[in-house]
Structure formats: structure tokens, C-alpha cells
Amino acid sequence: MRIKKVIANSYGEALGRVKSELGENAMVLSTRSIKFNKDPDAGQCSSLVEITAALDNDAHRETVAVVEKISSEKEWMPGDNGGEIRELRVLIASLLTQTDKAKSLGLNETLLPVYEKLIGRGVNDRVATRIFETIHERKQREEGDSFMGESDLAALMKEAVKCEGPIRLESARPKVVALVGPTGAGKTTTIAKLAARFALQQKKKVAMVSLDTYRMGAWEQLESYGELMQVPVSLAADRNEFERIMREHEDKDVILVDTMGKSHRDLDYCKRLKQVLEAAPQVEVHLVQSATAQESVVIECFKQFAPLGIDRMLFTKLDEAVHFGLLFNCSVRYQIPFSYFTTGQSVPEDIEVAAQDKVIRLIFN
Numbered sequence: 001m002r003i004k005k006v007i008a009n010s011y012g013e014a015l016g017r018v019k020s021e022l023g024e025n026a027m028v029l030s031t032r033s034i035k036f037n038k039d040p041d042a043g044q045c046s047s048l049v050e051i052t053a054a055l056d057n058d059a060h061r062e063t064v065a066v067v068e069k070i071s072s073e074k075e076w077m078p079g080d081n082g083g084e085i086r087e088l089r090v091l092i093a094s095l096l097t098q099t100d101k102a103k104s105l106g107l108n109e110t111l112l113p114v115y116e117k118l119i120g121r122g123v124n125d126r127v128a129t130r131i132f133e134t135i136h137e138r139k140q141r142e143e144g145d146s147f148m149g150e151s152d153l154a155a156l157m158k159e160a161v162k163c164e165g166p167i168r169l170e171s172a173r174p175k176v177v178a179l180v181g182p183t184g185a186g187k188t189t190t191i192a193k194l195a196a197r198f199a200l201q202q203k204k205k206v207a208m209v210s211l212d213t214y215r216m217g218a219w220e221q222l223e224s225y226g227e228l229m230q231v232p233v234s235l236a237a238d239r240n241e242f243e244r245i246m247r248e249h250e251d252k253d254v255i256l257v258d259t260m261g262k263s264h265r266d267l268d269y270c271k272r273l274k275q276v277l278e279a280a281p282q283v284e285v286h287l288v289q290s291a292t293a294q295e296s297v298v299i300e301c302f303k304q305f306a307p308l309g310i311d312r313m314l315f316t317k318l319d320e321a322v323h324f325g326l327l328f329n330c331s332v333r334y335q336i337p338f339s340y341f342t343t344g345q346s347v348p349e350d351i352e353v354a355a356q357d358k359v360i361r362l363i364f365n
Contacts, residue, residue, distance in 0.1 A: 003052065114153055121323045157328060175253065179258060188222055207252045207255045210235050211236055213260070259273060310334075
């Protein structure tokens with residue numbers, strides 16, 4: 001048996017190191033919180049986390065029992081908080097194989113394939129574990145409650161997906177909507193689709209503004225769409241020009257702002273963009289992401305653009321994606337409503353208002 005003791009700043013960090021160093025079959029033997037005085041004179045106290053884990057041939061069976069045991073031991077949890085206990089259970093379950101995860105969550109042989117199906121469709125394993133943890137809690141709380149299978153799971157997941165309908169215009173002033181996101185996410189084409197919806201289908205006064213002075217191809221593309229739809233298109237190189245353009249279009253119903261795509265590693269770009277957008281009152285920011293993107297990249301992009309205050313998430317290229325668990329993962333992780341989905345290059349046809357049923361169907365079908 002190989003035994004490893006890990007000390008870290010949090011349970012999540014400690015469990016991640018255990019999994020990294022001992023692998024998926026690691027067995028958690030014990031956990032404890034180590035408190036120490038950070039500043040004795042000021043009475044400040046801090047703490048570290050210690051997890052002792054082992055790896056042997058019987059790790060699968062014993063770890064399931066440990067998960068249950070730790071979940072019932074509340075005295076060492078800060079504030080005896082039920083949410084923190086649940087989070088710890090989810091983290092510990094991430095060390096198990098899929099079969100043992102199912103057992104630790106009280107799943108029977110009927111539900112195990114459903115769990116595996118979620119993982120196969122791109123739902124993050126921690127998110128999937130949290131879903132079945134919720135099911136397990138409901139079954140314990142509601143006497144006689146029966147969970148039948150995939151249809152019940154889909155109904156539960158639907159509750160977690162946030163959609164608030166299309167862009168809502170304002171009566172007193174133009175609605176200013178900015179699309180932000182990484183290079184290649186499809187912001188420019190999506191701007192054109194939205195403009196066509198408002199200008200051609202709803203007969204609204206629309207203006208398009210590009211802040212992308214780096215890629216002239218993007219500006220030319222937007223200008224071509226503007227000519228076809230008879231919608232004015234402007235290019236703003238800085239805050240002063242953007243502010244001037246906003247004044248010129250005070251008579252419009254909606255102003256759609258296209259922005260430059262940047263790598264998620266360029267953190268200064270967001271600061272510069274925020275300074276420009278602040279020249280307009282109450283800009284509604286939609287983070288545009290491709291449904292084909294890696295989840296790790298989506299997470300980093302969200303961190304990059306979060307300082308802007310993200311109001312909605314908009315997913316493109318659903319027609320190119322294979323699995324759609326990413327959409328559900330983002331909805332659960334960020335609790336930010338979806339606005340639209342796009343499914344191709346045609347303007348204005350290939351865009352639709354995001355809906356909960358759509359997300360669930362994509363995952364399960």
C-alpha cells in the first residue's frame with residue numbers, strides 16, 4: 001500500500017493533488033483542518049487542510065465507504081455548512097471510478113448507464129455528480145419519491161438551464177448590445193444576423209458599430225451586410241469616436257457593437273475595451289462562445305471578460321458541435337442566462353432564441 005499525506009490551502013486543492021499523485025483509485029483515509037494563529041496579537045486565525053490517502057488493490061470498495069463516512073462527519077467543516085459538505089462529497093467522488101461514484105451517490109444499475117451517458121455527452125463529471133447528489137437528497141427528503149430514469153433526469157437538468165428570451169428593446173433610448181469573445185467565435189456574423197432580425201423582420205431602426213480596427217476583413221464583412229440591409233455601419237478606433245457614434249445614433253432602436261477577438265491570455269485587452277464601452281450608457285454584454293470550443297478555453301475566456309459584467313451567453317456553431325454538455329456545464333457554473341444559439345452561416349436564418357428544451361434535447365438526442 002502506498003500512503004500519501006497532502007497539506008494544502010483548501011479541500012479542493014488537496015484532493016486535486018491526491019488525484020494527480022496517486023491516480024483515480026486513491027482511497028481517502030482521513031481529513032482534518034489544521035488551524036494556526038496568523039496574527040496572535042490581532043486574534044486572527046488561519047487554517048490548512050490535510051488529507052491522508054492510500055493506493056492499493058482494494059481502493060475502489062473502501063473509498064466508497066469513506067465518502068459516506070466523511071459526508072456524515074460535520075464537526076470539522078467550517079460553520080457546519082450543508083453546502084460545503086455537499087461540495088466536499090462531490091470533490092471526493094471525483095477520485096472514484098464511474099461505478100464507484102454511482103454507488104457513493106446511491107445509484108442503482110438502472111441509473112448508472114444514464115450517468116455514463118451524461119459523461120459521454122460532455123457533461124463535466126463534477127457537474128454530473130452534483131446532479132445525482134441532488135437526486136439522492138430529494139429521494140431521502142421526499143418519502144416515496146421515485147426516480148424513474150432519463151426523462152426525470154432531463155426534467156431536473158432543465159431546471160438548471162437559464163434562458164431569458166431575446167434582446168429586449170427600450171422605449172426611451174437605444175438598446176446598446178456588445179458582443180465580446182475570442183477570435184473565431186462568430187461575433188461578426190452573429191451581429192449581422194441580429195441586425196437582420198431587428199431591421200428586416202421587426203422593422204426597427206438599427207445601427208452596427210465595429211470596434212475591431214485590427215482585422216479590416218471583419219469591418220469589410222460587416223459593411224457588406226450593412227449595405228444589403230440598408231443599416232448604417234460605423235468604425236470606432238477609440239473611446240472618443242465610440243462616444244461620438246453613440247450620439248449620432250440616438251434615434252435608433254438598437255445599436256449592435258462588434259468587438260475584436262483576442263486570446264484569453266491578453267488580460268489588458270479587456271481593460272481597454274471596458275474603457276471604450278463605458279462611453280455608452282448601460283451596455284448589455286453578451287459573451288459569444290463556440291459550441292465546439294474546449295471547456296478549459298471557455299473557462300479562461302469567461303475569466304478574461306468577466307470584468308465587463310457579462311449579462312448573457314450566446315453560443316455559436318451548434319451545427320458543428322458533436323457533444324453539447326458544455327452548454328449545461330456553463331449554465332450551472334456561471335448562472336448567466338443564454339440569449340441566442342446560431343446553427344450556420346446564413347443570414348438571418350441560422351439564429352434562434354435560446355431555450356431550455358433545446359439544450360436538453362441536444363444533450364440527450
